[in-house]
Amino acid sequence: MNAPLTATRRDLLRYAAAGGALVVAAPLASCARPSSTEETESETGPFKGTVGPFVIINPDDSVVIAFPNPEMGQGVDTSLPMLVAEELEADFDKVETVQMPLELKVAEDGEGFAWKYVGQGSGGSYSIVGHWEALRQAGALARHLLLAAAAERWSVPVAELAAKKGVVSHAASGQSARYGELAEAAANITPPQDPPALKGAKDFTLIGTAQKMKNARAIVTGKAVYGIDAQMRGMVHAVMARCPYFDGTAISVDDSAARAVPGVIDVVKVRRPALDGPYDVQAEGYAVVAENLWAAMKGRRALKIEWDHGPYADESSDSFRAHCSELLEGEGQIVRDDGDFDAAMANAASVHEARYWEPYVSHSPLEPQNCLAHVREDGVDIIAPTQMPGGANRIVANVLGREDRLNIKVQPTRLGGGFGRRLSNDYVAEAALVSQAVAKPVKLFWTRDDDLQHDFYRPAGMHHLKAAFDADGNLVAWTHRLASASKYYRRPNLPETDYWQAELYPDDFPAHLVENYRLEYFSAKSGAPRGSWRAPAHTANAFVVQSFLDEIAESRGENPLDLRLRLLGAPRELPYDGHGGPVFNPGRLAAVLKLAAEKGGYGEAMGPGRGRGISGHFTFGGYVAEVVDVDVDENGNLRVPRVVAAVDIGTVVNPNGVAAQLESGVNDGLSTALRLAINVEGGRVTNENFDSYRLMRMADAPPVVETHIIDNGDAPSGMGEMGLPPLAPALAEAIFQATGKRIRALPIADQLKA
Amino acid sequence: MIGLTVNGERRRYDGDPDMPLLWYLRDSLDLKGAKFGCGAALCGACTVHVNGSAMRSCVAPMASLDGAEITTIEAVSKSKDGGETLHPVQQVWLDEDVAQCGYCQTGQIMAVIDLLSRIPEPTDEDIDANLTNICRCGTYYRLRKAVHRAAAALKEERAS
Ligand code: FES
Ligand code: FES
Numbered sequence: 077m078n079a080p081l082t083a084t085r086r087d088l089l090r091y092a093a094a095g096g097a098l099v100v101a102a103p104l105a106s107c108a109r110p111s112s113t114e115e116t117e118s119e120t121g122p123f124k125g126t127v128g129p130f131v132i133i134n135p136d137d138s139v140v141i142a143f144p145n146p147e148m149g150q151g152v153d154t155s156l157p158m159l160v161a162e163e164l165e166a167d168f169d170k171v172e173t174v175q176m177p178l179e180l181k182v183a184e185d186g187e188g189f190a191w192k193y194v195g196q197g198s199g200g201s202y203s204i205v206g207h208w209e210a211l212r213q214a215g216a217l218a219r220h221l222l223l224a225a226a227a228e229r230w231s232v233p234v235a236e237l238a239a240k241k242g243v244v245s246h247a248a249s250g251q252s253a254r255y256g257e258l259a260e261a262a263a264n265i266t267p268p269q270d271p272p273a274l275k276g277a278k279d280f281t282l283i284g285t286a287q288k289m290k291n292a293r294a295i296v297t298g299k300a301v302y303g304i305d306a307q308m309r310g311m312v313h314a315v316m317a318r319c320p321y322f323d324g325t326a327i328s329v330d331d332s333a334a335r336a337v338p339g340v341i342d343v344v345k346v347r348r349p350a351l352d353g354p355y356d357v358q359a360e361g362y363a364v365v366a367e368n369l370w371a372a373m374k375g376r377r378a379l380k381i382e383w384d385h386g387p388y389a390d391e392s393s394d395s396f397r398a399h400c401s402e403l404l405e406g407e408g409q410i411v412r413d414d415g416d417f418d419a420a421m422a423n424a425a426s427v428h429e430a431r432y433w434e435p436y437v438s439h440s441p442l443e444p445q446n447c448l449a450h451v452r453e454d455g456v457d458i459i460a461p462t463q464m465p466g467g468a469n470r471i472v473a474n475v476l477g478r479e480d481r482l483n484i485k486v487q488p489t490r491l492g493g494g495f496g497r498r499l500s501n502d503y504v505a506e507a508a509l510v511s512q513a514v515a516k517p518v519k520l521f522w523t524r525d526d527d528l529q530h531d532f533y534r535p536a537g538m539h540h541l542k543a544a545f546d547a548d549g550n551l552v553a554w555t556h557r558l559a560s561a562s563k564y565y566r567r568p569n570l571p572e573t574d575y576w577q578a579e580l581y582p583d584d585f586p587a588h589l590v591e592n593y594r595l596e597y598f599s600a601k602s603g604a605p606r607g608s609w610r611a612p613a614h615t616a617n618a619f620v621v622q623s624f625l626d627e628i629a630e631s632r633g634e635n636p637l638d639l640r641l642r643l644l645g646a647p648r649e650l651p652y653d654g655h656g657g658p659v660f661n662p663g664r665l666a667a668v669l670k671l672a673a674e675k676g677g678y679g680e681a682m683g684p685g686r687g688r689g690i691s692g693h694f695t696f697g698g699y700v701a702e703v704v705d706v707d708v709d710e711n712g713n714l715r716v717p718r719v720v721a722a723v724d725i726g727t728v729v730n731p732n733g734v735a736a737q738l739e740s741g742v743n744d745g746l747s748t749a750l751r752l753a754i755n756v757e758g759g760r761v762t763n764e765n766f767d768s769y770r771l772m773r774m775a776d777a778p779p780v781v782e783t784h785i786i787d788n789g790d791a792p793s794g795m796g797e798m799g800l801p802p803l804a805p806a807l808a809e810a811i812f813q814a815t816g817k818r819i820r821a822l823p824i825a826d827q828l829k830a
Numbered sequence: 831m832i833g834l835t836v837n838g839e840r841r842r843y844d845g846d847p848d849m850p851l852l853w854y855l856r857d858s859l860d861l862k863g864a865k866f867g868c869g870a871a872l873c874g875a876c877t878v879h880v881n882g883s884a885m886r887s888c889v890a891p892m893a894s895l896d897g898a899e900i901t902t903i904e905a906v907s908k909s910k911d912g913g914e915t916l917h918p919v920q921q922v923w924l925d926e927d928v929a930q931c932g933y934c935q936t937g938q939i940m941a942v943i944d945l946l947s948r949i950p951e952p953t954d955e956d957i958d959a960n961l962t963n964i965c966r967c968g969t970y971y972r973l974r975k976a977v978h979r980a981a982a983a984l985k986e987e988r989a990s
Contacts, residue, residue: 147931148931149929149930149931149932149967150930151930288924288927289927289929289930291932292923292924292927292928292929292932293916293924295929295932295935295936296907296916296920296923296924296929296932296935296936296939297863297903297904297906297907297914297916297920298861298862298863298864298902298903298904298936299863300932301862302865302933304862304865304866305856305862338846368853368857369853369857370846370849370850370853370857371846374846374848440966441931441933441966442865442867442873442875442931442933442934442964442965442966442967443865443866443867443931443933444866444867490931490932491931492865492931492932492933492934493931493933493966493967494931495966523869524867524868524869524870732927736927736930736969736972739968739969739971739972740930740967740968740969741968742968743967743968743969743970743971744968747968765868765869765870765872766867766868766870766872766873766964767870767872771964771966772964772968772970773962773963773964773970774957774958774961774962774963774970774973774974775958775959775962777968777970777971777974778970778971779954779971779974780971781971
């Protein structure tokens with residue numbers, strides 16, 4: 077996750093021989109412990125790792141590379157093994173890749189638990205960054221051992237050997253051997269004291285080449301195993317009726333009709349979470365356990381439960397919006413205050429201001445939550461689609477009160493989407509509790525309404541922006557005031573005065589670029605559970621900051637792109653403390669803006685009803701700019717015929733994967749901006765399915781999405797989230813160009829209709 | 831008693847007639863290629879072919895399927911000798927590298943095979959109107975390219 081990545085020292089390399097195969101592991105990487113908080117975003121610092129099974133070379137030459145992080149569509153089943161294969165000099169076409177189970181160990185200081193090999197969470201676009209060194213070292217070690225085995229066999233110096241495409245050859249004697257032939261001998265070589273040297277970037281032959289997703293064949297033939305497909309001998313099925321009201325509880329429960337449904341085995345109460353602490357489960361509920369899923373679903377329908385409406389019974393989407401609006405009338409918590417904002421305002425030649433609103437939105441991965449749990453006296457098995465297998469392990473230990481976390485095995489499956497929802501393991505906790513109660517393996521399944529009504533939503537909020545220019549046209553003051561219900565809450569040891577940290581990233585653009593700069597936060601009250609939604613606060617804040625710039629440009633009669641470039645200025649390193657730091661280079665953001673503008677024809681005259689907008693944002697270390705075109709007809713129907721993007725994420729591992737993630741981010745941004753909002757009424761979410769939460773379909777998707785990559789050899793950053801933040805503001809500006817209407821509230825829904 | 835054919839095999843079903851076909855396929859027959867996304871005919875993740883046409887199996891009760899012939903994704907790539915030969919649409923899905931999480935893709939492929947049997951050379955508008963399955967990962971750009979490419983591949987196959 078957002079782990080600091082500075083390798084401190086490397087341990088001895090170790091490896092193991094298994095059945096004639098060479099099994100090599102990553103040498104010491106600097107990884108964080110599985111953290112003690114729900115989302116694994118705060119880390120406890122680096123520790124000394126050991127080695128583990130990343131590479132298997134079999135006598136038949138087949139190479140299997142394990143990827144440590146869960147695959148949810150972001151392509152780590154391909155990109156992470158590429159790091160290993162690059163150094164291994166394997167023939168990547170012949171490499172098979174598999175998901176590694178969770179591997180923990182007792183921490184070296186004896187205090188708690190640590191990753192056994194490397195960190196294993198998928199989130200924060202961190203997989204490549206986090207494993208960049210360790211997985212290449214795993215490959216380099218394997219190659220070193222194979223070369224040493226060949227040198228021994230032929231009695232020649234290692235320096236005279238070359239490894240390429242799974243073959244070691246000795247040019248002078250003309251001898252060669254395939255990896256499979258050397259594997260067994262290599263497994264008996266004593267490892268070197270120091271890690272073998274890694275290749276320089278100029279010698280990369282695999283990193284930087286376009287590779288297709290490794291497990292695509294299993295997907296298209298229906299063989300890929302998702303959580304929903306997992307099975308265990310003797311398993312029973314469960315669905316739960318959860319309290320739909322935030323923090324509510326049951327007043328009365330009559331389960332007699334449910335128990336009478338053929339196939340129903342039991343009805344089990346799952347208690348609600350502590351109201352002032354972190355969620356383990358999200359809500360009180362009653363699990364109907366049955367021999368098959370259909371019977372469990374029928375049984376749930378037959379439950380008669382009366383719920384009390386909980387402490388937020390009066391909350392609605394409208395009341396929450398009014399609450400935020402009211403907060404903004406007062407004074408908030410100043411969390412950044414550069415220069416003298418008030419004086420700059422007082423002396424300004426022109427002042428601009430606007431308010432923006434963004435609603436709660438849901439992750440809605442297409443595969444709803446589910447978990448297969450088997451709780452026994454002697455241990456626990458968990459098979460689940462989770463972004464955080466370490467978190468799953470910890471939450472099971474917590475809810476069952478078990479100390480021995482090594483005895484709680486977690487196997488992540490392929491995930492049918494994640495988007496941040498599966499950073500939380502509430503569904504794993506539920507399955508473990510129900511399995512414990514019925515003493516059987518339990519497959520817990522969520523239906524779509526369960527998923528939409530029990531999400532950890534992207535925080536909703538109202539933003540007030542204000543900026544001032546001096547008489548020379550310099551932007552001299554800027555404030556961003558945000559009232560929202562933060563995703564940081566119900567956390568032990570985190571005072572409310574720290575809640576802003578999840579909502580405003582203090583070094584984000586245009587910090588450091590405007591002399592008098594102030595950020596002000598208002599912590600709003602809401603019962604809706606909140607969490608990390610793809611590119612968390614970046615999506616909300618890029619929309620308002622970039623949109624506001626467009627408004628300023630328009631009222632000043634300045635070109636929106638020119639205004640951005642003028643603000644960004646020359647390439648230089650500015651401090652950036654948050655995830656994606658330690659520096660932000662405005663020159664790199666300017667460069668992607670320029671490239672996107674050039675490739676997307678920004679500034680060309682557009683016909684009536686057509687518009688083109690541009691935006692760029694720095695997200696978790698990556699720079700992305702997008703040019704969005706729209707056509708709006710006389711009835712206010714909108715189409716996006718094309719999106720052109722420029723991406724600078726440093727060294728690119730798999731350009732095809734980068735394009736795929738860019739396309740995904742564009743469509744996610746568009747889908748969300750067009751129609752998505754979670755509706756709250758009477759202290760509960762009312763959306764039930766995709767007819768009231770209308771995810772985008774083909775007809776609204778841009779038929780052209782271009783990705784242009786600047787590969788400047790800088791340290792790599794990820795790509796899972798970066799494509800999303802620039803989309804909504806560029807779209808809003810394009811709409812303004814086409815219609816003259818400013819979008820200041822999302823979703824756009826029918827704002828363009830007469 | 832309901833009699834039906836699934837992937838060429840005759841089956842008899844005497845369970846709850848209300849149970850949707852999706853659960854019969856997944857839980858009774860262990861054919862897990864069809865997925866659950868919404869349970870309300872809104873996403874298409876559960877798409878299979880019933881009597882040669884695409885159907886969202888999550889809302890098709892078993893009672894409505896007496897005498898029906900069902901084809902699932904598992905049979906699409908099965909060759910006569912029992913081995914695996916990809917259907918041209920599946921092959922194109924690999925060539926265009928469409929899948930991300932992949933969860934919607936079996937349903938997409940079943941919907942596209944049906945689409946191309948009805949409209950062999952679809953325009954973009956045909957695709958927009960007929961391919962309404964949701965992809966939460968947003969693979970639509972490649973999906974659209976893949977549909978056009980699959981149409982061309984099938985045309986070539988017919989010609990030869
Ligand atoms: S699960 Fe059948 S259409 Fe969504
Ligand atoms: S590929 Fe993930 S839902 Fe379509």
